[in-house]
Every structure is written in structure tokens, then in C-alpha cells.
Amino acid sequence: MKNIFQQIAAREDEMIKELEQLVNIDSGSYTKAGIDKIISKYDDIYTGLGFETEIKENDENGNNLIARRTGELDGSWLFLGHVDTVFPEGTAEKRPFKLDREADRAYGPGVCDMKSGVVILKNVLETLITSGTELPDLVVLLNGDEEIGSPTSRELIEDAAREVTACFVLEPGRQGGELVIARKGVGIYELIVSGQAAHAGSNHQDGVSAIEELTYKIQDVHKLTDYEQGITLNVGVIAGGERPNIVADNARAEIDLRIVKAEQAEEIEKQLKAIAAKEYLPGAKTILKGGLNRPPMEPSQQSEQFFNIFAEAGKSLGLELEEKLTGGASDGNFVSGLGVPTLDALGAVGGGNHSDQEYIELSTLVERAQILAGGLTELASKLD
Template sequence: MGVAAAVAVEQLLADIEELVVCESPSDDLDAVARSADTVAALGTRLLGAAPERIVIDGRTHLRWRFGAPRVLLLGHHDTVWPIGSLATHPFDVSDGVLRGPGTFDMKTGVVMALHAVAGLADREGVSVLITGDEELGSPSSRELILDEARDCAAVFVLEAAAEGGALKVARKGVSLYRVVVTGRAAHAGLEPERGVNASIEAAHLVLAVAALGDQDAGTTVTPTLLSSGSTTNTVPAAAEFAVDVRVRTIAEQDRVDAAMHALVTRLPGAEVRIEGGPNRRPMEPSSSEHLFERAVAVAEAAGLTPFDGVAVGGASDGNFTAGAGVPTLDGLGAVGGGAHADDEHVVVDMIGERLTLLEGLIADVLAGEGA
């Protein structure tokens, strides 16, 4: 590695550290606002322009726009890690591996997006959108993302790469539900027969919901967070549980949605209410096919490490843009692993390679659009 390249990598790592040590759990509005300040300052230094700060429902998003958008770089600066995680998962670079909360998902990708645009000879037609609520399902940024992507020829999502550095050419769609059960309270010792046990009804419904999955179709329907009751000697009057649904096709998403809203109770006197529905439509392979081909060509021309294109179960904001018919390629950020887990990490040597790939892809699409 030459001196200039080594200096560039050191600066990249310093910029990543700056973002990582500014903790930004999605559910902490003040923390997300502080993180937005940090990202804005970094981007202003690299791009010579301050971002537009967009606050929706108290959540802070940042946008840099250079002319009419034709290529959108999409990322998020919020994480799943609570304040204080740095005490147990400190930022660290050793043996060629970068560690710390949010390094892989996806603060390294945010830094890469800003550095890639900074390295372009011509930024005309590029937009960078860094949101602050992706880990919550993008409730406030969804329409912002769709508006920014509408007239673009390509959306490049800086979420981390799949295993082995593969790009993400398809993602499952996501539906999110809250199942709310109402029963009737009674004393559990004196007259339990007067009650309607919401816990028992919820148990029936959990089993019915779990049965909606279809392994052959790749559909998972998973009851997750559950709560019920008020005291140990009271028949529970209320219960609720969350449901996470992942699907490969819109048809499966619609089937599960209809079945969820058709759920009925089994205990006399119990009632059930279903909240929620589809959050992200599937990102199908057709949305990324041509962009992936261009990525392979750019990588071959630059002598970069070869990579595959894979379908993954997790969703991203790329589902929104792909679902709207905008060509979208995902997984262009960090190479590593351990998203949301104790072993979250990034392979340092691959950061420079993926930055080269991203710069080449942007330039390639812009050149094609301008032809």
C-alpha cells in the first residue's frame, strides 16, 4: 500500500470512529439528533456543502443534493444499540478488523457514501440521503425516500454486504403486526370462572399465527414480543404480542395479511384486534439485475475481489425504492458480519475496494444517463 492510500484509509477509519462513538439508538430522539449533527459536520467537510436537515416526527434526516437527482445513495445513521453500548463494545481496530456498535450496520456505509461522492470528478445528478429511523421500519422517512428516488436511474443502498462480500440483489418483504387481546379480569383464587383469560386466548392466537408460515415459499411468520396480565392473582384482562412476517413475493405478503385480519378468538367473551400490515414490499431480483451486471463489470475493470449477488431475508429502505420500480442495488457498504450482535465487525482491507466499486458505479450510471 502506498503512502497516499494508507493516509486515505487512516482518514476513513477516523471518520468512522467519529460516527460510531456518537451513539444513536433509533428510539432516542436526542441521540439521533446529535448523530445527525456529527454526520452533517463530516459531510460538510468532505463535500464542501452543508446538508438539508429534514426533521419529521422529531426524527432527523439529512440530504445532500447536487442538481436534479439521477443517482441516489441511501443509508441511515440510527442503530439498534442503546446508549452505553460503547462501554462493553468499544470502538477498536486491530488485526485488520474494525469493531464497535453500528460499525457494520451501517455507519461504515454512511462514511463510504460521503467519501465516494467527495471523490467524484462531477457530482451533478447525485443525491445522498441519510435517514434516522431505518431500524424502526422508516416510519417518518419512507415518503422522503420515495420522493427522492422517483426520477432516479439507480439507487445504491449502503447497507452492509452479505456473507463473503456478496451484494444483495433481492430482499424479503416485511409485514409487522400487533395482536391485541381483550378478556375480563377476575380474582384467580376466589372466582376465576368469572374471568376471560386473555393469556389463554393469546396462546391460541400465537399458535394460529405461527401456522401461517410456509417453509417451501420462504415465508416466515414469527410471534415475537409478548405481554399479558397485571398481577399474579388476577385473571388477565389484556394481552398482546408482536408478529414479524418475511416473504419473497407480494402474493405471499397479501395471503398472510388477509389471514392475519381474519383471525378469530376461541374463548367466549374474548376479543382480538389486529394492528399493522405490510411495511416493505419484497425487493425482487428484476429490480437489481442490470445494476448488478454493471457492478460486476466495474469490479472486473478495476481488478477488485469478485463477488456474488444473493437474496437475503432482512429488509432495508431499498425495498421501498425497488417496490416503486426504481432500479436498486443493495449491500454496497461494509464487508464483515455480526449485524446487531456482539461480534459486529468490518474487514478494513475491503473498505477501500468497496469505495472504488461505489465511485465507479456512480460514474458509470451518470455517464450512461448523460449519453
């Protein structure tokens, strides 16, 4: 393992250069050209490493890449990463990759979430393969739509998950360097209320305000939050009405649901339907739309074992890793939801994600690559 660590460390300049190239390519979720450019680049890279690759092309969204390599050991590992960012086209030109070695930071759109993870994964697998490390079958899936809910790649991810025995996700490491063994599931719902329009001055009494009806229901929705059970609901968007002198005949609210256990979804949805069915104002009607977008990533005995192995790799580098439950979701939720043990947040540590201050701690680019390489090497040794 010491030799593997040294090989990874020797790649630092190469990894930084690769990261700079990626960050300086605009690849927002709706910038297909940039996403496709990155996907094509890694198609060539993984082909060169002996993978059989396939680009899943999309007409409007960015393309997705699946790369498979037959291994020497039993089992199959899935690695997930996304190449899209939340930033609009032109962002990379306005604030390109910036290196600040004195502050131990690198800046740029998507540098942390999660282009550094894509770089780490490629360099770790290349190091292990070229050094002759025996591995199980490997599946790498890079998608271009994670930041918008993975609409074109979810099916690809779930199909791949059904073939594997473990999954590793290269989302950013947490501020304390923690690895993620559990994530909340996410539901996206919408309440759509219809009422009766009327002139707000001359015949206000004839109107049924959809906005008023919605205000009561927003309070009911928020009352479903239960911190002890890990359940939160948030009405984050509301809209309605046409003009201030018209009783509003329409209103809507968008709801974010987070749960820690899959069985919680059914009960919450039942209560949301009850809220929708209730009429506070006679004549007001409400429709509930939506559902669970990502199942929770629940911890398992095997994912705990994975964490312990990776934590030992960290200790050999003088790092103390901890495990974490986070409210944010990732593509790992889809895999975990199918019963595959999943370890997440294996990417570089940084902060400011989705903002103009996004950065990574530069030294963690190598550190996290060494942890991933060490953990995989140890796991592979147990497959002999």
C-alpha cells in the same frame, strides 16, 4: 478505472480516521444530539462538494439530510445511508473504535451497520467528482431513524425515489461479500385479546382467559409460515394477565411478517383477520392491529444488470461477487417498492451487527469503495 482505484486506495488512512470519528459519536436512534452532529458534519462535506443541501429538522428524532448535485449526464441516482445505530447513549465511551490491523478488523458501535457505508459513499463521490468523472444528477439521503423503521424519513425517501432512475444503498456487505438485489418485505402486527377476569380459586368457571385464547391463535399464526413461498410469521413478544390467581382478561402478541412478493401481503392479512375474528372461548374478543411496514425489494431486470456491472468491477480487483436475497429489510425497500431498480449492501463487509462484537473486515473498506466507484464509473459511461 485503474486510476480511480488507485485514488481510492490512497484514501485508506483518511477513511479509517473518518470512520473512527463517526464510531466515537453516540448516535443511537434516540440520541438526537449525536445524530444531529453527524448530519451537520456531512451537510458541510457535501456542500463543499458542490451539492445543494437541506437538513430536515425534527423536534424529537434525529435530523435527516438531503443533498443534491446537478450532473452532466441524463438520469438521476439516489444514494441511501443511515447514521443511527441500535446502541444506547454512553456505548461509544465504553467501547470506542478499536483497530486490529493484524486481524484485519475494526470494532465499535455502528462500525459495520452502517457508519462504514457512510464513509465509503462520501469518499467515492468525492473521488469521482474531483477527478472530473461525468455523472448524472446525484441525490444523497442520510437519515437518523432507519433502525426504528424510518418514521420521519420514509416520506423523504419515497419523494426522492420518485425523481430518480436508480438507487444504491450502503448497508453492510454480506459475509461472503454478496450484493443484495432482493429483500423481504416486513409487516408488524399485534393481536390484542380481551376476556373476563375471575378469581382463579373460587369462581374460575366464570372467567374467560385471554391468555388461553391467545395460545390457540399463536399456533394459527405460525401455521401461516410457508418456507417454499418465502413467507414467515413469528410471534416474538407475548404479554398478558395481572396475577397468577386471576383469570387473565387481557393478553397480546406481537407478530413479525416477512414476504418476498408484494401481492402476498393482502392474502396473509386476510388470514390474520380471520384468526382475530375466530372465538375459541365464548366471550373472548380479539383485535388485529398493524400492517406492512416495508414493501419487499423485488429483483428486476435492471437491478440484475446493475449487479452484473458491479460484479465486473469486482472481478477487475480479483473479487468474485454474488447476488443475494435476504430476509432483512432496509430503506431500499421503500425505493424498490416504487419501481426504482435498487442495488443494496454496497457497504463494508463485517459481522456482529447490533452486538458488542460488531466489526468490519478492515480491508473491505477500500475494496467496497473501489467496487462502488468502478460500478458507478461503468454505469455512467453507458449514459454518454
